[in-house]
Amino acid sequence: MLDALRELGRAASFGLLALSASAGLTLAAEDPLPSWNDGETKAAIVDFVSAVTSEGGADYVPPDDRIATFDNDGTLWSEQPMYVQLAFALDRIKAMAPDHPQWKETEPYKSVLAGDMKGLAASGKKGLLEIVATTHAGMSSEEFAQIAADWIATAKHPVSGKLYTEMIYAPMLELINYLKANDFEVFIVSGGGIEFMRPWTEKTYGIPPENVVGSSIKTKYEIRDGKPVIFRLPEIDFIDDGPDKPVGIQKFIGKQPIAAFGNSDGDFQMLEWTTAGAGRRLGMIVHHDDAKREVAYDRKSHIGHLDKALDAAPEKGWHLISMKDDWSRIFPD
Amino acid sequence: MLDALRELGRAASFGLLALSASAGLTLAAEDPLPSWNDGETKAAIVDFVSAVTSEGGADYVPPDDRIATFDNDGTLWSEQPMYVQLAFALDRIKAMAPDHPQWKETEPYKSVLAGDMKGLAASGKKGLLEIVATTHAGMSSEEFAQIAADWIATAKHPVSGKLYTEMIYAPMLELINYLKANDFEVFIVSGGGIEFMRPWTEKTYGIPPENVVGSSIKTKYEIRDGKPVIFRLPEIDFIDDGPDKPVGIQKFIGKQPIAAFGNSDGDFQMLEWTTAGAGRRLGMIVHHDDAKREVAYDRKSHIGHLDKALDAAPEKGWHLISMKDDWSRIFPD
CATH class of the missing domain: 3.40.50.1000 (HAD superfamily/HAD-like)
Structure with a gap:
């Protein structure tokens, strides 16, 4: 029985080889890079x-x-020209802005909403961390995953x-x-x-x-x-x-x-x-x-x-x- | 060609079924638990x-x-009767003790070396954290992995x-x-x-x-x-x-x-x-x-x-x- 199976296996392998040859494929020589x-x-x-x-x-x-x-x-x-995740954070600020009218007058949000990257940079590490906190925290991991997935699908x-x-x-x-x-x-x-x-x-x-x-x-x-x-x-x-x-x-x-x-x-x-x-x-x-x-x-x-x-x-x-x-x-x- | 391969596949499957039946195996009925x-x-x-x-x-x-x-x-x-990792820590203290003669007079080591679990417990969370620090820190991750592997092989x-x-x-x-x-x-x-x-x-x-x-x-x-x-x-x-x-x-x-x-x-x-x-x-x-x-x-x-x-x-x-x-x-x- 085992011998018969081995024969079948050999025959099947041969069939596959013949198939790939007939399709013009030489698998070993295919360049993976x-x-x-x-x-x-x-x-x-x-x-x-x-x-x-x-x-x-x-x-x-x-x-x-x-x-x-x-x-x-x-x-x-x-x-x-900008880390993708920073682009994400800035887009989030813009998307969240209607619910935060005070941002128009408050740094670092004011600069972000005005598209003023120099102004944002002037707010230093503290300003950037506030942007991260505002856009990346305050929701469940599930909600954040959805926000990130929705953004990357279209940005x-x-x-x-x-x-x-x-x-x-x-x-x-x-x-x-x-x-x-x-x-x-x-x-x-x-x-x-x-x-x-x-x-x-x-x-x-x-x-x-x-x-x-x-x-x-x-x-x-x-x-x-x-x-x-x-x-x-x-x-x-x-x-x-x-x-x-x-x-x-x-x-x-x-x-x-x-x-x-x-x-x-x-x-x-x-x-x-x-x-x-x-x-x-x-x-x-x-x-x-x-x-x-x-x-x-x-x-x-x-x-x-x-x-x-x-x-x-x-x-x-x-x-x-x-x-x-x-x-x-x-x-x- | 594809039809021929399918035929071969069917024949091979049949061969395997026949093989498992002849060996007295019914794979689906084998209890995994x-x-x-x-x-x-x-x-x-x-x-x-x-x-x-x-x-x-x-x-x-x-x-x-x-x-x-x-x-x-x-x-x-x-x-x-004791978390295995605690047993590991206590064994480590004993193994390290020859290089720390002062431990014989200092808690929580004194209790550990005397096998006095009540004394160790009396040193509270602070004592336990000191045991953890002494036995789990102060070496590379590679060295610690070797220490843990050696211990578990014989303890x-x-x-x-x-x-x-x-x-x-x-x-x-x-x-x-x-x-x-x-x-x-x-x-x-x-x-x-x-x-x-x-x-x-x-x-x-x-x-x-x-x-x-x-x-x-x-x-x-x-x-x-x-x-x-x-x-x-x-x-x-x-x-x-x-x-x-x-x-x-x-x-x-x-x-x-x-x-x-x-x-x-x-x-x-x-x-x-x-x-x-x-x-x-x-x-x-x-x-x-x-x-x-x-x-x-x-x-x-x-x-x-x-x-x-x-x-x-x-x-x-x-x-x-x-x-x-x-x-x-x-x-x-």
């Missing part, structure tokens, strides 16, 4: 994945330990006029899928708000809520109108940036990644911690050097400031991803 | 899983939303003399596996220390580190001896108990569970939040009513105190799991 130009960067990715997945090889890593972490802003989607990028979720980097999406296909568990580790990202990361990147690490405000379990809710409080809980990215990874994942991808000095320690581990590791920095197809910025930019990590990259063995040279396209078609 | 006695509790579990996994059914839940959370102490393993339960990892509840392990086989994602949500549990939950329960939520102390990213580490600080970060269990679930998982399992009032809000959600939900309480095979305790016990949740169970629709009546065995053989 079609938006990446051939060159050192792409080769480094493929070599790394091949090394850690080759059973019996010196660099083999079992699937359970194949953890890869991605920054979000500037690494998976555009962060210029448009100020320059391209496209949906923000269309401003994601096609090559990075391919990279995520390539890693997942090789039994990596992929996490977002972002300075952005964890609950701002979770409503749309699954649909946009194929990364589920439980694989998102980010900044958070404090919350409290309460019964409201007879229903238990997680209520969002106007107090910072955790800023998932710089040296606190490894802290967030250890807290949420409990494993040291073997691959990490970022684009700014805020990712320095995540890359450092990841690539300092034993065995084969991969650290990569998306370098925004394509003024024509996106925006060129690094050392002098406040958003996505990349200076210290750019200097450290050669010594640390971190690869720079040149958007200009390494990517045949930036955004999905 | 053999340590559970037939009765209302077992039926409630099977009915729930059947309902939420029946595609097209009124109660169907897609796999991505099949989140189940389990308390650990008293729900997955024995917590009497014995004071009454049974068995390894603590042999004092897990066989029926609950079957339940975890049954849920996983039905595409549930299973998490531990415990008042215990997250980094104390992570080194052994995969091997013991099949639950990986990233699916463990628990209490934590603060940590800091640092370079020590040229190597980046997550250093553990003597300060409480989060106590994952009572109303903060739903907070921890929302923070770490970002989804509301559809099934939750606990054994004490510390699980009240986790059960309440889980079962208040829309659609079919399951909340269950392990009731320690088996003095013969384990320990009988509930309302009067300090450890695993079960009072408010016991009263609320009928109204909230939470099922009591009677260890005495519902389980044919308690521990794995």
Whole structure:
């Protein structure tokens, strides 16, 4: 009986092979990273994945330990001319303004409503924290998720006029899928708000809520109108940036990644911690050097400031991803 | 060609059916919960899983939303006569004592070294926090994981003399596996220390580190001896108990569970939040009513105190799991 089953299995495999050949497909030769130009960067990715997945090889890593972490802003989607979450907060202020007539005369709201970014900047960290508190707290986690989901479904990028979720980097999406296909568990580790990202990361990147690490405000379990809710409080809980990215990874994942991808000095320690581990590791920095197809910025930019990590990259063995040279396209078609 | 493949598929299926019949197996009838006695509790579990996994059914839940959370102490393993993590802390004090001769004269260490639990209790919350800080902080997360792993590999339960990892509840392990086989994602949500549990939950329960939520102390990213580490600080970060269990679930998982399992009032809000959600939900309480095979305790016990949740169970629709009546065995053989 077993022999007969084996024969059937062989026959079925042969049928599938014949089918794919007849459809003109050669599965093994299909490029998992079609938006990446051939060159050192792409080769480094493929070599790394091949090394850690080759059973019996010196660099083999079992699937359970194949953890890869991605920054979000500037690494998976555009962060210029303004962090998307800041655009969200400013839009929320405008949407909430009719119920708060006093905002027309009160900073930082006055500047936001007037579209005066310099005025907002003048209100400093205190002003920004008030905007965050007003727009991100004072409702349940469920309500906030709905607000974020509704906003991201329609909000448009100020320059391209496209949906923000269309401003994601096609090559990075391919990279995520390539890693997942090789039994990596992929996490977002972002300075952005964890609950701002979770409503749309699954649909946009194929990364589920439980694989998102980010900044958070404090919350409290309460019964409201007879229903238990997680209520969002106007107090910072955790800023998932710089040296606190490894802290967030250890807290949420409990494993040291073997691959990490970022684009700014805020990712320095995540890359450092990841690539300092034993065995084969991969650290990569998306370098925004394509003024024509996106925006060129690094050392002098406040958003996505990349200076210290750019200097450290050669010594640390971190690869720079040149958007200009390494990517045949930036955004999905 | 496709027709031919379909034929082959049918033939292969038939072959498998014939094979299982010839081996005397009827796969559908195999009991996934053999340590559970037939009765209302077992039926409630099977009915729930059947309902939420029946595609097209009124109660169907897609796999991505099949989140189940389990308390650990008293729900997955024995917590009497002392929380396992407290036994760990006391053993650590004894192991560290030779390097701290002054402890012989200083509370709370003096009581711990003398095995005087009343003396330790007299040092109150402050004394206990000092024990936690001394034994859980002051090293890297990697070092602590090794200490916890080494301890759990050999430490014995004071009454049974068995390894603590042999004092897990066989029926609950079957339940975890049954849920996983039905595409549930299973998490531990415990008042215990997250980094104390992570080194052994995969091997013991099949639950990986990233699916463990628990209490934590603060940590800091640092370079020590040229190597980046997550250093553990003597300060409480989060106590994952009572109303903060739903907070921890929302923070770490970002989804509301559809099934939750606990054994004490510390699980009240986790059960309440889980079962208040829309659609079919399951909340269950392990009731320690088996003095013969384990320990009988509930309302009067300090450890695993079960009072408010016991009263609320009928109204909230939470099922009591009677260890005495519902389980044919308690521990794995």
